[in-house]
Amino acid sequence: MDKRSRSERVVTMTKILCSNPYRLFSLGYFMEMFGTAKSTVSEDLAVVRTAMEDSDTGQVVTVAGAAGGVRYIPRLGKAAMAANLERLAQQLAVPERVIPGGYLYMADLICDPAVAAWIGEAFATVFANRVPDYVVTIETKGIPLALMTARALGVPMVVIRDEGKVTEGSAVSINYTSGSTRRIRTMALARRALPLGARVLLIDDFMKAGGTARGMQDLMAEFHAAVLGIGVLVSTTEPVRKMVEDYVSLLELAELDEQDRRVHLRPGRLVPAFARD
Amino acid sequence: MDKRSRSERVVTMTKILCSNPYRLFSLGYFMEMFGTAKSTVSEDLAVVRTAMEDSDTGQVVTVAGAAGGVRYIPRLGKAAMAANLERLAQQLAVPERVIPGGYLYMADLICDPAVAAWIGEAFATVFANRVPDYVVTIETKGIPLALMTARALGVPMVVIRDEGKVTEGSAVSINYTSGSTRRIRTMALARRALPLGARVLLIDDFMKAGGTARGMQDLMAEFHAAVLGIGVLVSTTEPVRKMVEDYVSLLELAELDEQDRRVHLRPGRLVPAFARD
Numbered sequence A, B: 001m002d003k004r005s006r007s008e009r010v011v012t013m014t015k016i017l018c019s020n021p022y023r024l025f026s027l028g029y030f031m032e033m034f035g036t037a038k039s040t041v042s043e044d045l046a047v048v049r050t051a052m053e054d055s056d057t058g059q060v061v062t063v064a065g066a067a068g069g070v071r072y073i074p075r076l077g078k079a080a081m082a083a084n085l086e087r088l089a090q091q092l093a094v095p096e097r098v099i100p101g102g103y104l105y106m107a108d109l110i111c112d113p114a115v116a117a118w119i120g121e122a123f124a125t126v127f128a129n130r131v132p133d134y135v136v137t138i139e140t141k142g143i144p145l146a147l148m149t150a151r152a153l154g155v156p157m158v159v160i161r162d163e164g165k166v167t168e169g170s171a172v173s174i175n176y177t178s179g180s181t182r183r184i185r186t187m188a189l190a191r192r193a194l195p196l197g198a199r200v201l202l203i204d205d206f207m208k209a210g211g212t213a214r215g216m217q218d219l220m221a222e223f224h225a226a227v228l229g230i231g232v233l234v235s236t237t238e239p240v241r242k243m244v245e246d247y248v249s250l251l252e253l254a255e256l257d258e259q260d261r262r263v264h265l266r267p268g269r270l271v272p273a274f275a276r277d
Helices: A006-019 A027-034 A038-053 A078-092 A113-126 A142-153 A211-222 B006-019 B027-034 B038-053 B078-092 B113-126 B142-153 B211-222
Strands: A058-063 A069-074 A134-138 A157-160 A171-177 A184-190 A199-207 A226-236 A248-257 A262-267 B058-063 B069-074 B134-138 B157-160 B171-177 B184-190 B199-207 B226-236 B248-257 B262-267
Touching: A006 A027, A006 A038, A006 A069, A006 B006, A006 B038, A027 A038, A027 A069, A038 A058, A038 B006, A069 A113, A078 A113, A078 A248, A078 A262, A113 A142, A113 A226, A113 A248, A113 B142, A134 A142, A134 A211, A142 A157, A142 A199, A142 B113, A142 B142, A157 A184, A171 A211, A184 A211, A199 A211, A211 A226, B006 B027, B006 B038, B006 B069, B027 B038, B027 B069, B038 B058, B069 B113, B078 B113, B078 B248, B078 B262, B113 B142, B113 B226, B113 B248, B134 B142, B134 B211, B142 B157, B142 B199, B157 B184, B171 B211, B184 B211, B199 B211, B211 B226
Parallel strands: A134 A157, A134 A199, A199 A226, A226 A248, B134 B157, B134 B199, B199 B226, B226 B248
Antiparallel strands: A058 A069, A171 A184, A248 A262, B058 B069, B171 B184, B248 B262
16 A cells, blocks of 8 residues: 555545544554555644644644544534534524424424534534533434534433333433423433443433423433533523523524514524624 | 645545535535636545545545536445444344343444444445435434434435424324234324425334334325335344335344343345345
């Protein structure tokens, strides 16, 4: 393989690094792959790093030392974050999305892999310094967003179910109150799905009163997990007081008028890169 | 930006192409991005294409003509497919995964973004020539695999629910028989989730008798959809006769002995790149 040009080598390096966010690759890995000297690999990686600096979507970071190497970290810049959120807000704020009962139809966007991917990168950007072991969500609509967040953070996803499943073995289940409907509901997580004492990030699509997020927190306590953060795609302005204290929302649903089919979204809460107006 | 070197330009091109499988980028897109001439972009793309040829995970393909351009197509080579499937089979065939009742615990692997990503690329490879408009799955465990398949094919995912949801508006629901338990169950899909007459690929994690897949086929008929293929991660050897005729499974569960906790998996059905022994 040593006949490859630098340009060809950096293409392969970029593909490998970007396909495996946060995974550390030693210089030896690339030396072996290309049959090149360490100095050549270092120069190649310098090119990759420089080219990525302009990209506004991620960085290639070098870790020094014997156990060191290089990794790709997805990180949306302010401009990319703002542009993506504004586009999403526009896509959501259309009369056709108002569902009888006063709901906002979002499933098509959540299930679009390209949209889910950048939302995952947005959460990975916001929570980058929390260093979770797992991204935890609850079925069903949180899954695409949580999976892409987990991908961008280089960690596994864990899915809380509505009830214990026979296919997953013994489970811990709790009851919780859906904050908006006041109904008692159940959520369950298989014992084998999450080791005790893990560091977790909670991701979901929507938060109204925060009852589900609160339930997830309580369930995580059963696993002695440390909840490092809660992220939702959309939170509602009302009720102002949620059942969880600390959460991040990318967008805030300020108004949804079922009668007039009027929807108004604005920038979310606690997103440093996309400050409130 | 015209001060960039070729090596830096191809890094950015690779990142953009690989992040957007199947999406067609015109040469003009890159000419504008880098402020370079068409001939330069063509030469850059030739480098990217050449470097990718060795990768065994995907190709960069040029589409000629006025509406042409270049796109990245994930495509696992025989070696990559075989190696990935063998590793997954080994990870699954361990006694600890046998769940009382005779089930195989797979949720952790399905929820690992890196595993889900290559499974998605495997399905995209197998079904590449079917050209679906949508990848359709049913909640819950099919979702990570379907999302990554949809990502690798550059199309949206659609999730069939266990019942109609108030947050998704009017739905079409059908009853179906779970082939293995013979229980009558319901599945539902919001009308707005899928336009009539779409070309769809069905993806799920597991198939025993095929009742769920059959139900999905029936529900798709209600939407006048053309089912181009059915793909499951694991199918069971027994029953030999499934309720659907034509499906692809990546792995086949030949034995699961609950008493002795013995699991045996072998290569699946109809995967050209990983032929049956």
